[in-house]
Amino acid sequence: MEARTLTREADGMAVASFVLGLIGLLLFNIVFGPLALVLGSLALLRGTDRRGRALLGLALGAADLAVLAAELVNSHGALWNIG
Known part of the structure; x- marks a missing residue:
C-alpha cells in the first residue's frame, strides 16, 4: 500500500x-469506550496527521470507562432495575 493510503486510514481511525x-x-459506554481507545491507539501507532483527534479519542474513551465505573458504584452493580 502507498504511504498516503496508510495515513488516510490512520486519519479515519483518529476521527x-x-x-x-x-x-x-451518552450511550453504550461499555462498548464505545474500549473501541475509542483501540482506534485512537492504532491511529497514533500508524502515524496519523490528526494526532489531536486521536488523543481526544483516547481521552474520551477513558472518560467513557470512568463514567461506566461511576454508574456501577452508584447503582451497587445493578444498572437496570425492574419494577
Whole structure:
C-alpha cells in the first residue's frame, strides 16, 4: 500500500475514535469506550496527521470507562432495575 493510503486510514481511525468516544459518553459506554481507545491507539501507532483527534479519542474513551465505573458504584452493580 502507498504511504498516503496508510495515513488516510490512520486519519479515519483518529476521527472514528473521537466520534465513538463522544457518543460513548451518552450511550453504550461499555462498548464505545474500549473501541475509542483501540482506534485512537492504532491511529497514533500508524502515524496519523490528526494526532489531536486521536488523543481526544483516547481521552474520551477513558472518560467513557470512568463514567461506566461511576454508574456501577452508584447503582451497587445493578444498572437496570425492574419494577
